[in-house]
Amino acid sequence: MDQLTWWRGAVIYQIYPRSMLDTNGDGVGDLQGIINKLDYIASLNVDAIWISPFFTSPMKDFGYDISDYRDVDPMFGSMQDFDDLIAKAHSLNIKVIIDQVLSHTSDQHQWFIESREDRANAKQDWYVWADPNEDGTPPNNWLAIFGGCAWEWEPRRQQYYLHNFLTSQPDLNFHNEDVRNAVLDNVQFWLDKGVDGFRLDAITFCFHDDLLRDNPAKPKDKRQGRGFSEDNPYAYQYHYFNNTRPETVSFIEDLRALINRYPGAVTLGEVSSEDSLATMAEYTQGNERLHMAYSFELLTDDFSAEYIRETVEALEGRIGDGWPCWAIGNHDVQRVASRWGKGQVTPEMIKMLNAMLCSLRGSVCSYQGEELGLTEAKIEYGQLQDPFGIAFWPMFKGRDGCRTPMPWSEKSLNAGFSEAKPWLPVATAHYALSVESQEQDEQSILNSYRHFLGWRKKHPTLINGDIEFIVTAEPILSFIRSDEGISYLICFNLDAQQQTLTLPEMGIDEVLIDHGLVNGTVSNGLLTLPPYGCFYAQLTSI
Structure with a gap:
């Protein structure tokens, strides 16, 4: 493995830490659980792991609302646990990528606590604040992904603040140089800890239009945005002014300059825009922006040879010397076995899908459980944890169904995930798909996954071609x-x-x-x- 270009064609295994393995008996997975399963992950023949957020957080959005970027939430363990995780992963020749949520913080972050107090404090301009209209209404028509207006009133300042996600996730003001520098300092902290790269959450949301112009309406026949159906009013707009602003490219170049000081470290951007393929190409152009990017283009309900071909060809025609990363599942969408299987999934289908994904040109993100063929779990309303699902029930049931615990043993309590009540229930159908059960079957989805990735490593044309x-x-x-x-x-x-x-x-x-x-x-x-x-x-x- 070339230590500088290891990421080109790499298979990156995404870990959702809450659901990997609980080792302290609180029903929630933790860093020690990841350490415990690193030998298993190494046996899959993947090249790297991407760990979803484990930072200090009130968990309103399960870690994507960070209140301290430089510490581990006690729910997941300690900084020593993370150091041990890096050491063991590296001993197994596994690279470690972590999430960075740069565009917004938790409303419990000290930066926001200070900023919201008044209009004269040292951080008064660190978030996106705006005066109301003359009639008291919000400054423009921007909408939040999780429903409703993207502006929340703050009585202390007599102003609105912007939140593209939950009201508890205020957006940082990237037009402020001090904010950009502070964000880069947080990134450097983890580089100094020895991480091998970052998956950049919601990277297209960093900047907003400083004129606060209204987003134009989107015609009804165009409202099938990636991940946002017409059931969500967010799909009613073209998000030209609160997403994918031109200033983002300059910040990405500053970020890349920092990353380049750590040879072998990489950036993987999550892209969600009005034309995600064009944005992927733009954000990975040359050798001074992101190393690679992925979008939601293969994370939709669309499943046909024509759709896959046209999607990949469209990106290939634009990306030039940039580099793509493909995924057919992650923690934000319905499990691919259910989404593309449509109730008729078979082990052969899952084996084929995993092979197809890993045969496309580019790097790969493979979500935990895809090597087992896990289906979407049915979560009753009273069991929901995801605020997105709670807000849009019953038309959209949220993201909990793809976040349920990993099944390790068919005959153990909670499938071997935890001795306590899990934070989400283990799906009944997942017990038979447990790692322990599939280990014993040479023809299982799990062993097919292992065989194929091991075979792929021996055929560089599948990685570089x-x-x-x-x-x-x-x-x-x-x-x-x-x-x-x-x-x-x-x-x-x-x-x-x-x-x-x-x-x-x-x-x-x-x-x-x-x-x-x-x-x-x-x-x-x-x-x-x-x-x-x-x-x-x-x-x-x-």
């Missing part, structure tokens, strides 16, 4: 990966029915078989793909 799609009829996705004179033809059957494909006019030198997958076969120029079958072949010519 260019990608060129072959237009095929549904439900077959087909492309060629090429690097240094070696080319692979790769095909996937996205359907539960067997499919056949006449192979293009190209010589097949060798059919590559990964024994963890359902593999296609070739006969008389025809490729037969079983239900959810996969095919990899090295070509002699193109």
